[in-house]
Amino acid sequence: MIAVSCAVIIGMLLGYFTKSHFEFDIGIVIQFGLYFLLFFIGIDIGKNENIIGDLKKLNKKVLFLPFITMLSSLAGGAVASIFLSLTMPETIAVSAGMGWYSFSAIELSKVSVELGGIAFLSNIFRELLAIIFIPIIAKKVGALESVSVAGATAMDSVLPIINRSTSAEISIISFYSGLVISIVVPILIPILVNIFSL
Template sequence: MSLKIFVAVFLGVGTGYFFLPAEFSDYIGTIIDIGLMVLLFFVGIDLGKQKDILDKIKKLGLKALLVPLGVIIGSVVGSMVVGIFLNMKINEAGAIGAGLGWYSLSSTILLSDGYVELSALAFLSNVFREIIALIFIPLIAKYIGKLESVSTAGATAMDTSLPVISKSTDPQTTLIAFITGVTCTIAVPIILPIILKIPI
């Protein structure tokens, strides 16, 4: 599966670079949206067929929120730590990690604040995060752990990464992944500006 994902992204990059006119990017948002809806619909059907899943989630309760909490703290701390080695301002490095894989929003927030280069960095870094997540989720689920595989996805755990998680783990983990994605998605526009304003 990881190989298929890599090939699909790679072919897309090639097609976009060599064959498509720049005007095509106007339609991409709509195409992605429709594709996501189709995917989520079928993931929903998969979840629905597991009839005892709601009971399991009720049993988990608020503990399910530990996963997004770990993802948020881990992403921000991780990017701050590496920011020190890359000679970056710690708050700016942390803000990139706080994008949690949501490249369009994180780069837009930074751009609107006047950070041009940081915005490009946030865009690329969070695109890479999504690609890393998509490629490695099946491997991490198999060799490290299912919840750990969810953690790589961040905000994308509720949409782009969800089908991969659903294929690589089980219905219960898929539901936690969705909760994680939703929580991270809500968190990005809140924590990113806050971390950027930390005077360090």
């Protein structure tokens, strides 16, 4: 956990002080780095000879995990409106990003630049906090709860942390949960914008 946090902080400082030297698109490097990590997670999962048997033993209720995660996130967004100067529809729409900061920021920027900025920051903080707290949640609370914290990022950027903090079976559940949420988010945000007339 400390190593991950240090890597993020060092990267931020390096990016800040050497930004003029980075002419290439760093997003491409991040994307291929992520593919590289996911490839090795796949190898790690594949090495487990008992994976199919272990998955069969899991309660079928885990299939509902992404849906419970989404409902909880939206409920959290509704509660957040009590403490913020935003309306409840706005906080629910922001929370519907589920950690997918790039998509939610672009979609909600169509409503207002301010809301798009809030969506970007809140969802990027969700991802960063997930990276920091997943090892603790997995150890002290539960493995499935650590998957929920990640939201949409459970299938990509946060998957290596979940894999290291839990097990191969939970990594597969994590990928499934993140995939379902990532499919729903692009449908959910526009629907909420229309329902709430934002």
